[in-house]
Amino acid sequence: MAEAKRVERPLSPHLQIYRPQLTSVTSILTRITGNALIVGVVLAVWWLLAAATSPAYFQTANAVATSWFGDLVFTGSLWAVWYHYLAGLRHLIWDSGKGFDIPTAEKLGWACIIGSVVLTLITIVLV
Amino acid sequence: MRYLTARKRAEGKGASHTGTEHHWYMTASAVALAFMVPVFLFVFGRALGQSQEMVIETFSRPFPAILTALTVIVAMRHFAKGAQMMIEDYARGTMRKGLVILTFSISYAVTAVALYALAKMTIIGFILGAMAH
Numbered sequence: 001m002a003e004a005k006r007v008e009r010p011l012s013p014h015l016q017i018y019r020p021q022l023t024s025v026t027s028i029l030t031r032i033t034g035n036a037l038i039v040g041v042v043l044a045v046w047w048l049l050a051a052a053t054s055p056a057y058f059q060t061a062n063a064v065a066t067s068w069f070g071d072l073v074f075t076g077s078l079w080a081v082w083y084h085y086l087a088g089l090r091h092l093i094w095d096s097g098k099g100f101d102i103p104t105a106e107k108l109g110w111a112c113i114i115g116s117v118v119l120t121l122i123t124i125v126l127v
Numbered sequence: 128m129r130y131l132t133a134r135k136r137a138e139g140k141g142a143s144h145t146g147t148e149h150h151w152y153m154t155a156s157a158v159a160l161a162f163m164v165p166v167f168l169f170v171f172g173r174a175l176g177q178s179q180e181m182v183i184e185t186f187s188r189p190f191p192a193i194l195t196a197l198t199v200i201v202a203m204r205h206f207a208k209g210a211q212m213m214i215e216d217y218a219r220g221t222m223r224k225g226l227v228i229l230t231f232s233i234s235y236a237v238t239a240v241a242l243y244a245l246a247k248m249t250i251i252g253f254i255l256g257a258m259a260h
Contacts, residue, residue, distance in 0.1 A: 034209050038233070041202070044171065045241045048195075051182040052247035058179040066176055074175070081164060088157045095154060127172030 023102075026109040030087040033080035040077025043070065078123055083116035149208060156205040160198070167198040180255075187252020192245050199241040207234040 018024075043065060050061030064070055090108045093099045099108055129136075140146045174185045185191050207230055214226045 031209075031213055034206070035213060038206060038210075038237075041199075041206075041237060045199070045237050045244070047175075048182075048186065048244040048248075049240050051179055051186070052244040052251065055179060058182075062179070078168070081168070085161065085164060088161065092154070092157065123168060123172065127169055 022109040023105050026087065026112050029112075030084060030091075033084040033087070037077055037080050037084065040073055040080070043073050075120075075124075079116055079120045082119040082123070083112060086112040086115045086119075149212075152208060153205065156201050156208075159201050160205060163194060163198045163201070167194055170194060183248045183251050183255070186245055186248045187250075187256075192249055196242055196245055199238055203234040203238045207231050210234075 047061045047065045050057040065074070090099075090112060093108070099105060143149060170185070170191045174182050174191075177185070186195060210230045211227050214223055214230065218226055
């Protein structure tokens with residue numbers, strides 16, 4: 001028993017040689033966007049707090065929120081929230097037991113990527 | 128004395144010890160957020176870049192104030208439990224516990240600050256409205 005014969009098993013794909021696929025990339029993006037959104041939320045809530053505190057404090061927070069840095073954070077958060085939104089809808093579809101075949105899963109992935117960019121542009125135009 | 132057998136009590140609880148409670152919370156809050164977030168983006172986007180008076184005027188009105196409060200409360204719980212999943216995937220032991228506590232603390236603090244700001248803007252808006260009449 002001590003000299004058990006080693007079985008040649010296929011190794012699970014290592015991250016360094018793992019070929020990224022649309023489904024895996026769109027999956028990890030869901031986690032990244034969801035967690036990164038805390039940055040935009042903290043900036044937004046800080047801005048609200050400043051508006052409720054004093055004119056001087058609002059001037060400081062508003063200068064940051066409307067600077068190039070604020071624009072970067074809020075525009076990035078806007079795309080992130082739409083991406084996470086569509087990816088969440090995709091999870092609801094999967095939770096119902098549908099859309100697991102590869103062609104449908106890849107279509108859903110493209111829907112998340114293209115849809116999030118389109119919705120971001122529409123929101124910027126409308127708001 | 129327990130009337131349920133160990134098998135019966137363990138059934139359906141799985142590795143998380145809470146069964147599908149976490150997953151179900153994420154599903155339910157996701158559906159709630161799907162309705163609230165687009166409207167909130169519109170309200171917030173319109174207010175951003177305005178003067179302080181206009182910001183207070185916006186968030187002291189009932190609909191933007193209640194919508195923002197609800198969105199922040201649900202979104203921060205959704206965030207905390209989502210971030211917890213990520214932490215539990217990558218960290219173990221004390222590090223895992225510490226990071227989960229930190230994440231929960233940050234999300235509760237953000238919620239409290241947002242509710243405080245909204246309440247205060249409602250009061251300021253009420254006083255400004257009373258002075259205008």
